[in-house]
Amino acid sequence: MPASTAPQPQAPVQPSPCPTAAATPAVFPPVDPAHVSNCALPAWLPRFAFCTLKTRCIPLSEDFVRYLNADGIFLPLDADGRHPAGYRSSDDNYSDSESDNDTDDVGGENNDLNVHPSFPDLQRDIEDTIAEFGGAVFPKLNWSSPKDASWVATGSTLKCVSPSDVYLLLKSSDFVAHDLAYAYESCAGWKGSGRGSEDVACVDVVPTRPARFELVLRKWYELMPSMEFRCFVRDNVLIGISQRDVANYYDFLVRDSAELQSLIQEFFTSNIQGRFPDANYVFDVYINQRNRKVWLLDFNPFSPETDSLLFDWSNILVATIPPSPPSLPDFRVLQSQTEAVGSAHPAYATNRLPRDAVDLSTGETIDSFAERFRRNVYDAI
Numbered sequence: 001m002p003a004s005t006a007p008q009p010q011a012p013v014q015p016s017p018c019p020t021a022a023a024t025p026a027v028f029p030p031v032d033p034a035h036v037s038n039c040a041l042p043a044w045l046p047r048f049a050f051c052t053l054k055t056r057c058i059p060l061s062e063d064f065v066r067y068l069n070a071d072g073i074f075l076p077l078d079a080d081g082r083h084p085a086g087y088r089s090s091d092d093n094y095s096d097s098e099s100d101n102d103t104d105d106v107g108g109e110n111n112d113l114n115v116h117p118s119f120p121d122l123q124r125d126i127e128d129t130i131a132e133f134g135g136a137v138f139p140k141l142n143w144s145s146p147k148d149a150s151w152v153a154t155g156s157t158l159k160c161v162s163p164s165d166v167y168l169l170l171k172s173s174d175f176v177a178h179d180l181a182y183a184y185e186s187c188a189g190w191k192g193s194g195r196g197s198e199d200v201a202c203v204d205v206v207p208t209r210p211a212r213f214e215l216v217l218r219k220w221y222e223l224m225p226s227m228e229f230r231c232f233v234r235d236n237v238l239i240g241i242s243q244r245d246v247a248n249y250y251d252f253l254v255r256d257s258a259e260l261q262s263l264i265q266e267f268f269t270s271n272i273q274g275r276f277p278d279a280n281y282v283f284d285v286y287i288n289q290r291n292r293k294v295w296l297l298d299f300n301p302f303s304p305e306t307d308s309l310l311f312d313w314s315n316i317l318v319a320t321i322p323p324s325p326p327s328l329p330d331f332r333v334l335q336s337q338t339e340a341v342g343s344a345h346p347a348y349a350t351n352r353l354p355r356d357a358v359d360l361s362t363g364e365t366i367d368s369f370a371e372r373f374r375r376n377v378y379d380a381i
């Protein structure tokens with residue numbers, strides 16, 4: 001749920017069939033903290049487990065949260081008190097960060113960490129989940145996946161086969177960092193993360209963070225980006241559906257539009273509508289290309305922070321809600337490759353790299369830089 005997760009298209013790719021009320025201003029309803037909380041995966045999972053991917057949520061200790069917040073990319077010791085296989089000690093990097101006069105380190109939290117933290121219970125939970133889910137998982141925090149950090153992983157995907165894979169991705173991601181301190185940023189009344197002393201007074205108004213962070217592990221599936229769709233719901237009505245991978249044109253989506261549109265509408269009516277606690281929200285689905293089964297992937301806040309993909313938010317905000325029974329939602333897919341959004345730029349190119357990565361960077365290619373970065377964390381002496 002991080003801000004600006006993808007380039008925003010400037011114009012819809014086809015004229016909106018949504019009837020619009022010209023006099024209605026395109027104004028977002030205020031985002032309240034409860035709405036943001038409702039979109040966290042651990043919050044919605046119990047109600048929607050029957051129609052989403054296999055998922056396990058593991059509550060995180062405050063020690064682990066401090067580890068995630070600490071400067072530097074370094075891995076915990078394993079359950080036997082040893083470095084993960086092939087790990088090179090990062091004492092130098094870590095002590096550098098301790099000596100930094102870093103304003104984020106309020107109250108000296110980083111200094112309270114052991115130089116080599118260890119989370120044996122968490123490690124066991126992750127290993128058990130990986131085994132239970134067939135050998136590989138996809139990691140998230142309460143809201144966000146570390147998809148901006150996939151470049152750091154071997155294979156450049158979020159596929160994790162060990163606890164170290166999970167830790168490395170979480171530690172390298174700005175999207176995860178956003179969950180840790182800025183999840184409620186879009187809420188009316190938000191004054192700051194509360195990590196700086198001047199912000200602490202706002203904690204009674206908008207929470208600075210959830211009461212509990214959870215590691216979300218989902219069974220790994222080879223999902224086809226073409227079959228992912230984002231769905232916009234206003235006043236409990238499915239208003240619009242957009243292809244999610246807006247960097248690529250898929251001719252079969254154009255061909256199958258009517259079928260896919262009704263599959264998603266039917267899925268919404270049967271499984272989602274009236275079950276999600278808010279009237280306005282965004283959800284993502286995946287359609288299995290072979291058997292056409294629809295799966296819920298995630299919920300996102302109905303807020304400008306959520307990427308509207310092939311829509312302008314204004315279309316969604318002013319679309320007239322049809323009387324029931326509802327007409328089919330506005331279904332948008334790219335009509336040609338020339339309409340593709342942001343394909344000339346690597347995804348999340350605008351997100352800043354972790355400071356350790358920047359320190360290492362010497363202007364080489366992404367692949368060789370990623371390889372060197374991984375080696376700096378993992379390699380044996």
Ligand SMILES: Nc1ncnc2c1ncn2[C@@H]1O[C@H](COP(=O)(O)OP(=O)(O)OP(=O)(O)O)[C@@H](O)[C@H]1O
Nearest residue numbers: 001002005053138143144145218219220221223298
């Ligand atoms: N279980 C899974 N196995 C493999 N890939 C997955 C899995 N779940 C999600 N993905 C892929 O990762 C992408 C991001 O997943 P997800 O939407 O859960 O993350 P997110 O951080 O909430 O993204 P956003 O901020 O765009 O909503 C999905 O579009 C999908 O391609």
